[in-house]
Amino acid sequence: MRVVHKVEDTVKILELSISDDRQKLFARVTPKDEYDLATVEDLVANISAIAPAELLEMDVIKDICQELTHQKGCESRRVARGREPQTGRDGKLVWLVRRFRPGKGSNEEREFADLFTLGLFENIEKGMEIARIYKPANGTAGVDVLGKEIPARAGKPFAARVDKSVELRGEPERNNYTSVIAAIAGYVHDEGDKFAVRDTLVISGNLDWNMGHIDFIGNVRVSGDVQKGFHIKARGSIEIMGGVLGENVLTSQQSITVKGFHQGFEKSLVSAKGDYFVGIAHGVAADIGGNIFIAREARDCQLRSGMAVHASGAAIVGGSVWCVRGLEAKTIGNEAGVKTIIELRNELEVTKEYRDLSENIKKHEAAAAALELHIGPYLKNRQRVPLLKNQFRVKIAALLSKYDEVSQSLERLRDKERGMRESKPVEGDARVSVIGHVYAGAELGAVDARLPILESVAGPVSYRRSGAQGEWNSEPFQTIKRG
Amino acid sequence: MEKKDLLHNIQEACVLGIQLIPPTILCDSIGSIGLKDPLVVSPTTSLSECFALMQKHHVGSLLITGADGRLEGIFTERDCLMKVVGKLSDYSNVAVLDVMTKKPIRERPEASLAFAINLMSNGGFRHIPIVDQDDVPIGIISVRDVVDHIVKKMLSAIYEAVESRG
Numbered sequence: 001m002r003v004v005h006k007v008e009d010t011v012k013i014l015e016l017s018i019s020d021d022r023q024k025l026f027a028r029v030t031p032k033d034e035y036d037l038a039t040v041e042d043l044v045a046n047i048s049a050i051a052p053a054e055l056l057e058m059d060v061i062k063d064i065c066q067e068l069t070h071q072k073g074c075e076s077r078r079v080a081r082g083r084e085p086q087t088g089r090d091g092k093l094v095w096l097v098r099r100f101r102p103g104k105g106s107n108e109e110r111e112f113a114d115l116f117t118l119g120l121f122e123n124i125e126k127g128m129e130i131a132r133i134y135k136p137a138n139g140t141a142g143v144d145v146l147g148k149e150i151p152a153r154a155g156k157p158f159a160a161r162v163d164k165s166v167e168l169r170g171e172p173e174r175n176n177y178t179s180v181i182a183a184i185a186g187y188v189h190d191e192g193d194k195f196a197v198r199d200t201l202v203i204s205g206n207l208d209w210n211m212g213h214i215d216f217i218g219n220v221r222v223s224g225d226v227q228k229g230f231h232i233k234a235r236g237s238i239e240i241m242g243g244v245l246g247e248n249v250l251t252s253q254q255s256i257t258v259k260g261f262h263q264g265f266e267k268s269l270v271s272a273k274g275d276y277f278v279g280i281a282h283g284v285a286a287d288i289g290g291n292i293f294i295a296r297e298a299r300d301c302q303l304r305s306g307m308a309v310h311a312s313g314a315a316i317v318g319g320s321v322w323c324v325r326g327l328e329a330k331t332i333g334n335e336a337g338v339k340t341i342i343e344l345r346n347e348l349e350v351t352k353e354y355r356d357l358s359e360n361i362k363k364h365e366a367a368a369a370a371l372e373l374h375i376g377p378y379l380k381n382r383q384r385v386p387l388l389k390n391q392f393r394v395k396i397a398a399l400l401s402k403y404d405e406v407s408q409s410l411e412r413l414r415d416k417e418r419g420m421r422e423s424k425p426v427e428g429d430a431r432v433s434v435i436g437h438v439y440a441g442a443e444l445g446a447v448d449a450r451l452p453i454l455e456s457v458a459g460p461v462s463y464r465r466s467g468a469q470g471e472w473n474s475e476p477f478q479t480i481k482r483g
Numbered sequence: 484m485e486k487k488d489l490l491h492n493i494q495e496a497c498v499l500g501i502q503l504i505p506p507t508i509l510c511d512s513i514g515s516i517g518l519k520d521p522l523v524v525s526p527t528t529s530l531s532e533c534f535a536l537m538q539k540h541h542v543g544s545l546l547i548t549g550a551d552g553r554l555e556g557i558f559t560e561r562d563c564l565m566k567v568v569g570k571l572s573d574y575s576n577v578a579v580l581d582v583m584t585k586k587p588i589r590e591r592p593e594a595s596l597a598f599a600i601n602l603m604s605n606g607g608f609r610h611i612p613i614v615d616q617d618d619v620p621i622g623i624i625s626v627r628d629v630v631d632h633i634v635k636k637m638l639s640a641i642y643e644a645v646e647s648r649g
Contacts, residue, residue, distance in 0.1 A: 089552075094615040096514025096592040122512055129517065132621065175520060177621075215507055 025080035038068035085142030091158035333439030514592030518622030526580035556583035
């Protein structure tokens, strides 16, 4: 503290001291012996000589004045106070989308009760605004007790670390923030103050209740297994380092890889526009736009490939394989003579549309067969129906009408199927090549030409359709070209 | 896309069983639909100034913040209809503080669209202020924004389906 002002008059000696931080002004008042009336106005005038009037503490000054009238002074009383500068608000980051924080937060926080759809991350399209970085505020200037302005400190800017997956875009003249824009499609990865959009979702471990179903805009990579009942839908590729344990739907706009065992059967489906790579497939139904690569075995599978099936080191046992450009396998069928169908089809026949059509035809055929059983002899002997008793006649007539309806519909579907089959020829260069054995029970087919294998044939051997009728003939082994 | 083509594509998509509205749309966060910057005024702003702002920017709501920037209220067309029209005459002498809806329901940008729709439905309001972690408004979402987002997603699903069929 140091003395900054001193006044002496007939009533008192006033000494004003300022604190070291220049925020407080203290008064030391010594009354004089002469009797005179002390007034508040006098005191205020004395103090205002150095401190702005709005900073004075009037209650204290009045109190000092009252004491003076009783000939009492004071040692050190605060009579004015400055205003502290207000530091500006720090810059801040505001996320606009959910970040991927696996295993964090309770289910209540996630707002979801369905453990299959946990919504742990959000699909981010390229160009989407994912966060905003708000600028720091300037703060409010203060004033010291003598009226001198004390500049305010601005808030600290938010230190953002960015990588190439995001862009910072700001319009300083319009907004007080900078937008963080996703430069690639993916999900927002939580890396503290670092902004990153990842186009590959990596599940380090199994895909299970901790993660739920995945519907992702980019690539998906699962380090472990995909547990029973969990689905993956990806715009990019799907790579599963472990196995797929059943009742799973895998859909990709690119390729699907299952390095381990792929269990299929009920409610399971694999659909990809690109290739499908699998170690061992069991009961898998796959609609694949590209090639199918099998490393060790495909058992009881329904495989449809828009290109070729490459299984030069694998056995194909049971089920059916449809392909456009051919198939190469180590063995087809097994020694037990299990029925294994390999068919060369045209491009349309291996599509999902054709598959649905075939399913529909099967349903119609089953319905027609069931109706035939109910109608019995009246199906071929319709003239006897009017002779039946009332209730029975009405029932059989209704069943016959339904049967006709189903038959007509079935005919239309078969025409459509035939049209699809005949609209594009099977590729002339397509063949079935076997390195090891083609076992009895296997059957090769294309359009109407079929070749049931009645006795096992040792390879290497290739089968190809030739001649005017397109019948199957064996020829020296030729490998199926990749690509 | 013309109306005729749009209808045709919608019909075709329905026949093919294509999901026009992706089921995950309601899981999208509010922030992902593109937040509009809110119009913000102080509580002492006069009603006439508020009206001028709303007319100038073609918006149906204003947010009112305190000196610290935190959200204190919202003034919407509904407030105007229920509390101003026919009840007050001199708009320049009335502060928005007196007629605004105080402590409005607000939401964070990471909240899901489903939650926002639910709030709107339960509360019967058309606007929800979006605030950051310090309760400072960073945007506002209206029923119209939600509808626009759903339509945008629906159209992109149709385009995608049409493209994939060639």
